[in-house]
Amino acid sequence: MKNIILDDTIVALSTPSGVGAIGVIRLSGPQAISISEKIFPALKLHEAASHTLHFGLAMDGKEVVDEAVAGLFKAPKSYTCQDVVEISCHGSAFIIQRILQLLIKHGARPAKPGEFTMRAFLNGRFDLSQAEAVSDLIASESEAAHHIAMNQMRGGFSGELKQLRQKLMDFASLVELELDFSEEDVEFANRAQLVGLLTEMQSKIEKLSESFRLGNVLKNGVATVIAGRPNAGKSTLLNNLLNEERAIVSDIPGTTRDTIEEIISIQDIAFRLTDTAGIRHAADIIEREGVERTMQKIKQAAIVLYLFDAEEMSAKDVLADIKKLGNSESIAIIPVANKTDMLTEVEAKAKFKEIKNIHFISAKSGKGIEELKNHLYTTALQGATIKESVILTNSRHYEALQSTLQNIGNAKKGIETKLSGELVASDIRSALSHLGEITGEVTTNDLLGNIFSRFCIGK
Amino acid sequence: MKNIILDDTIVALSTPSGVGAIGVIRLSGPQAISISEKIFPALKLHEAASHTLHFGLAMDGKEVVDEAVAGLFKAPKSYTCQDVVEISCHGSAFIIQRILQLLIKHGARPAKPGEFTMRAFLNGRFDLSQAEAVSDLIASESEAAHHIAMNQMRGGFSGELKQLRQKLMDFASLVELELDFSEEDVEFANRAQLVGLLTEMQSKIEKLSESFRLGNVLKNGVATVIAGRPNAGKSTLLNNLLNEERAIVSDIPGTTRDTIEEIISIQDIAFRLTDTAGIRHAADIIEREGVERTMQKIKQAAIVLYLFDAEEMSAKDVLADIKKLGNSESIAIIPVANKTDMLTEVEAKAKFKEIKNIHFISAKSGKGIEELKNHLYTTALQGATIKESVILTNSRHYEALQSTLQNIGNAKKGIETKLSGELVASDIRSALSHLGEITGEVTTNDLLGNIFSRFCIGK
Numbered sequence: 062m063k064n065i066i067l068d069d070t071i072v073a074l075s076t077p078s079g080v081g082a083i084g085v086i087r088l089s090g091p092q093a094i095s096i097s098e099k100i101f102p103a104l105k106l107h108e109a110a111s112h113t114l115h116f117g118l119a120m121d122g123k124e125v126v127d128e129a130v131a132g133l134f135k136a137p138k139s140y141t142c143q144d145v146v147e148i149s150c151h152g153s154a155f156i157i158q159r160i161l162q163l164l165i166k167h168g169a170r171p172a173k174p175g176e177f178t179m180r181a182f183l184n185g186r187f188d189l190s191q192a193e194a195v196s197d198l199i200a201s202e203s204e205a206a207h208h209i210a211m212n213q214m215r216g217g218f219s220g221e222l223k224q225l226r227q228k229l230m231d232f233a234s235l236v237e238l239e240l241d242f243s244e245e246d247v248e249f250a251n252r253a254q255l256v257g258l259l260t261e262m263q264s265k266i267e268k269l270s271e272s273f274r275l276g277n278v279l280k281n282g283v284a285t286v287i288a289g290r291p292n293a294g295k296s297t298l299l300n301n302l303l304n305e306e307r308a309i310v311s312d313i314p315g316t317t318r319d320t321i322e323e324i325i326s327i328q329d330i331a332f333r334l335t336d337t338a339g340i341r342h343a344a345d346i347i348e349r350e351g352v353e354r355t356m357q358k359i360k361q362a363a364i365v366l367y368l369f370d371a372e373e374m375s376a377k378d379v380l381a382d383i384k385k386l387g388n389s390e391s392i393a394i395i396p397v398a399n400k401t402d403m404l405t406e407v408e409a410k411a412k413f414k415e416i417k418n419i420h421f422i423s424a425k426s427g428k429g430i431e432e433l434k435n436h437l438y439t440t441a442l443q444g445a446t447i448k449e450s451v452i453l454t455n456s457r458h459y460e461a462l463q464s465t466l467q468n469i470g471n472a473k474k475g476i477e478t479k480l481s482g483e484l485v486a487s488d489i490r491s492a493l494s495h496l497g498e499i500t501g502e503v504t505t506n507d508l509l510g511n512i513f514s515r516f517c518i519g520k
Numbered sequence: 521m522k523n524i525i526l527d528d529t530i531v532a533l534s535t536p537s538g539v540g541a542i543g544v545i546r547l548s549g550p551q552a553i554s555i556s557e558k559i560f561p562a563l564k565l566h567e568a569a570s571h572t573l574h575f576g577l578a579m580d581g582k583e584v585v586d587e588a589v590a591g592l593f594k595a596p597k598s599y600t601c602q603d604v605v606e607i608s609c610h611g612s613a614f615i616i617q618r619i620l621q622l623l624i625k626h627g628a629r630p631a632k633p634g635e636f637t638m639r640a641f642l643n644g645r646f647d648l649s650q651a652e653a654v655s656d657l658i659a660s661e662s663e664a665a666h667h668i669a670m671n672q673m674r675g676g677f678s679g680e681l682k683q684l685r686q687k688l689m690d691f692a693s694l695v696e697l698e699l700d701f702s703e704e705d706v707e708f709a710n711r712a713q714l715v716g717l718l719t720e721m722q723s724k725i726e727k728l729s730e731s732f733r734l735g736n737v738l739k740n741g742v743a744t745v746i747a748g749r750p751n752a753g754k755s756t757l758l759n760n761l762l763n764e765e766r767a768i769v770s771d772i773p774g775t776t777r778d779t780i781e782e783i784i785s786i787q788d789i790a791f792r793l794t795d796t797a798g799i800r801h802a803a804d805i806i807e808r809e810g811v812e813r814t815m816q817k818i819k820q821a822a823i824v825l826y827l828f829d830a831e832e833m834s835a836k837d838v839l840a841d842i843k844k845l846g847n848s849e850s851i852a853i854i855p856v857a858n859k860t861d862m863l864t865e866v867e868a869k870a871k872f873k874e875i876k877n878i879h880f881i882s883a884k885s886g887k888g889i890e891e892l893k894n895h896l897y898t899t900a901l902q903g904a905t906i907k908e909s910v911i912l913t914n915s916r917h918y919e920a921l922q923s924t925l926q927n928i929g930n931a932k933k934g935i936e937t938k939l940s941g942e943l944v945a946s947d948i949r950s951a952l953s954h955l956g957e958i959t960g961e962v963t964t965n966d967l968l969g970n971i972f973s974r975f976c977i978g979k
Contacts, residue, residue: 073541
């Protein structure tokens with residue numbers, strides 16, 4: 062990490078490319094102000110106060126390139142903790158390119174993806190998990206994803222993890238100290254207290270790990286498949302959920318040849334809905350061509366809405382179909398009886414009384430759709446509440462926590478079985494290292510490169 | 521114009537839509553600051569100085585929507601001469617929508633296209649031709665188009681037009697005064713001086729009008745067609761000019777079925793190059809299907825590169841083809857002898873000595889291409905130099921100038937033929953009105969609506 066250079070000045074367009082009213086070009090580094098003064102010769106930015114805006118002519122020699130505004134953030138009170146200048150120019154691709162080229166000519170270097178945020182992290186503005194949340198925040202498409210990213214960016218779980226890590230580190234130094242006095246058989250670290258701390262950490266980390274599946278689902282949207290036999294009304298249900306005519310609906314069985322994916326928001330969660338080619342005769346669910354894709358989609362799903370025709374199907378057939386859809390614990394199958402406008406409610410309920418969790422709808426009239434949406438929402442949340450919980454969304458964090466759990470488990474076992482202090486110390490060191498990877502106390506250039514390369518340029 | 525409302529507060533995203541590091545939301549109007557304070561409850565923007573930047577939490581009630589920066593421009597020192605707040609938030613579509621919705625909930629109104637610039641114009645920040653240049657500036661794709669738009673935005677010809685208009689207005693009031701004393705046959709306005717001024721205006725307006733064709737060409741790019749018989753090497757020439765393999769090149773005559781348009785920059789001018797379906801046997805240039813499109817393209821072109829095979833074609837055939845390409849004065853035809861690597865330079869020059877302005881190239885080897893580019897450039901400029909001239913690009917301005925010329929001509933003739941003062945005064949009034957339309961001293965809601973509706977939203 063030592064050899065990451067921070068003393069050059071980086072530049073990038075921070076707004077999306079394309080024609081717009083304005084574009085914002087961002088500079089960060091020790092020369093940000095002096096380079097800006099070269100293209101704004103009339104402005105004395107060095108003498109100006111931080112957090113001020115300056116209207117000026119952007120010049121290329123004697124030619125006016127643009128009338129622009131320079132926003133000044135002086136170190137350390139900026140995003141990167143370095144001097145930052147943000148140039149708002151007219152949003153023409155030609156002008157933006159000209160100004161970028163001029164700034165580079167005057168000594169700035171084009172920024173790599175995420176390099177502004179990496180500088181913010183390296184200068185201690187926030188920890189690594191907070192930096193990662195910036196990228197999630199920009200990509201967030203639903204209220205839940207936005208909420209989780211914002212929570213993580215504003216500290217989220219990393220504060221608590223850092224506290225636990227600090228406590229463990231205090232113990233670790235005592236344990237290491239014991240090793241220096243190993244011949245004297247002293248015990249600086251109270252074993253009962255240490256085991257207590259390790260147990261507390263285990264419990265917290267396990268809880269956090271458990272939130273990962275939900276977090277992942279909320280971040281990326283809940284993969285939801287609508288499956289069922291031909292003509293069960295799958296496309297009509299999809300349209301009903303979408304409130305618009307997206308899929309082609311017809312009365313010919315098997316109309317929906319390919320899978321279609323649509324995103325809907327139910328309250329604050331995004332659902333990725335897939336309508337599938339109809340599952341044909343129950344007997345050959347898997348065999349038939351085209352149906353294989355359905356089965357693949359179902360395997361990747363978090364929720365399957367199994368739709369069937371309440372009039373035509375028997376409870377026995379429905380149960381057989383559901384069985385064939387697989388019984389993985391990670392997939393929630395919701396049986397949905399459609400075309401219930403053909404039967405009375407009492408008839409329908411009696412006919413399918415043995416099927417659990419069943420919903421009765423009419424995709425055509427829209428009856429029962431709101432209830433189905435609510436059921437989808439609570440199924441996705443699995444009893445959690447987004448607003449109050451700390452939720453893990455990042456697989457890198459999840460893996461580091463799994464390794465930490467392993468190390469803590471080993472350390473505890475080592476203490477209980479009175480293993481040598483050296484082995485216990487080694488497990489604790491590993492736990493500290495894995496925990497530190499999450500918040501960035503422990504890191505490598507490769508890790509940083511890998512994380513920030515996924516950012517957009519200009520952030 | 522009186523009924524255009526300026527006392528509400530407008531809001532729009534001013535940066536291009538799409539995911540980016542940051543998005544900028546702009547507010548303008550008397551409530552811009554108080555509305556911003558509602559989403560940044562911790563900021564006291566009313567008390568802050570103009571031209572300052574404020575980091576703050578954008579809140580929806582108790583929920584943090586984003587960490588953002590508010591840039592403050594207090595009236596009249598802003599783009600619109602009203603209070604303006606620019607909110608830089610994270611560039612997520614979700615966050616941008618949330619913040620826009622919040623601002624609207626708190627009393628802002630979504631801005632119409634160009635409404636910020638219209639407010640700037642209505643508040644006297646610049647005249648109408650300058651406001652129009654803002655839109656041209658954003659759309660500019662070449663250095664020439666950028667230069668002309670920047671020149672116009674910074675005053676350009678409108679300063680001179682305003683001066684001439686003011687002088688004419690002074691005379692007009694004297695002429696009008698004479699009408700009040702019509703029975704006394706007084707002459708307040710010196711007729712010789714008036715005719716002198718009208719002549720000066722004629723000359724200046726004619727010069728400006730003449731620049732329009734060039735201005736239009738520079739603004740939109742020079743429509744350039746590559747025409748010629750099948751297998752003359754048109755696609756290879758296009759590729760050579762483009763420096764990349766864009767069109768499909770083959771040895772089969774007539775490979776290029778459809779027209780292809782590509783933009784290249786030669787120095788500071790953009791050329792819109794069209795490769796065309798080959799002109800077949802000279803005899804049936806116009807008749808053959810597909811060739812009609814070529815002829816249409818040629819009619820719309822400013823420059824036609826007529827390419828022919830130097831080895832296969834006789835000078836007579838070439839001259840016949842050129843004649844068939846049309847002889848409109850507004851189209852410059854440049855004959856280009858290709859495949860001159862088959863002949864010696866002396867042979868080629870001797871063979872086509874009767875053809876004027878001819879170029880000898882080898883599209884295959886690239887010989888002569890640079891010279892051809894230079895020739896294209898000087899042909900497009902028609903002897904003008906972009907940097908020094910005032911160039912007209914806007915057809916609305918052109919038409920107003922034509923009407924002004926007509927009025928001035930009539931007024932001059934009226935004075936010379938000693939027509940009644942009332943008729944002369946009427947012509948001068950019309951001239952003043954048409955001139956005033958250009959810079960916006962004379963305008964209507966319809967005209968403004970028409971002009972600003974072509975802007976992008978947020979500008």
